[in-house]
Amino acid sequence: MKLSTWLFCISLTCTSVSVLSCEQVLNQQKKVAEPSFMHSGLAVTLDNVRSVRTATLDGMPAIHIVAGSNRRNVLHITLLKAFLREGCVSMNRAQMQAHWHRLDYRLSDGHPTEADVVISSVTPEEVIIKLSATLVSPMTGKYLKVSPSVLVIRGPLLDAVTSSH
Structure with a gap:
């Protein structure tokens, strides 16, 4: 898988680095309030x-x-x-x-x-x-x-x- 297909979210703390795929980011955005x-x-x-x-x-x-x-x-x-x-x-x-x-x-x-x-x-x-x-x-x-x-x-x-x- 190409590096460009991943979105890296790096926290500024010394100990933790989290990696989220684009799909995970999109899924999180979908959880934002749906129109009612x-x-x-x-x-x-x-x-x-x-x-x-x-x-x-x-x-x-x-x-x-x-x-x-x-x-x-x-x-x-x-x-x-x-x-x-x-x-x-x-x-x-x-x-x-x-x-x-x-x-x-x-x-x-x-x-x-x-x-x-x-x-x-x-x-x-x-x-x-x-x-x-x-x-x-x-x-x-x-x-x-x-x-x-x-x-x-x-x-x-x-x-x-x-x-x-």
Whole structure:
């Protein structure tokens, strides 16, 4: 094996020298916090989930999530808790793809939108949600169609979404 394929990490102490292969270094980098929330290809780590709180949608218990890394990329989303719990327990993939729910979805500038959401995959580890939205352009007042987006909810955020309280 060529010397160039190895990464040598030499400590400054007199007694210890440790050698790590490139593969080991890459594996260590992969252990850095995985994205727990993704929207339109923008990964938002748990550090960027600003709040997860209970809410109501059409008078029913819901969860409200605010996430984003800066003001331009803030996402506000409200999802029905009962539907997510039901999806986790009893709905198969085909049923989930066919079952759409309204979603309160606002851009960071606060302009309201009408949106549809489908739970496309539910496992104990993650909920994958596909949504499409229509919003009113603040410039022209006309309706704009937002390209379908994908949200992936994982880990502690998933626990918050699917809990009964």
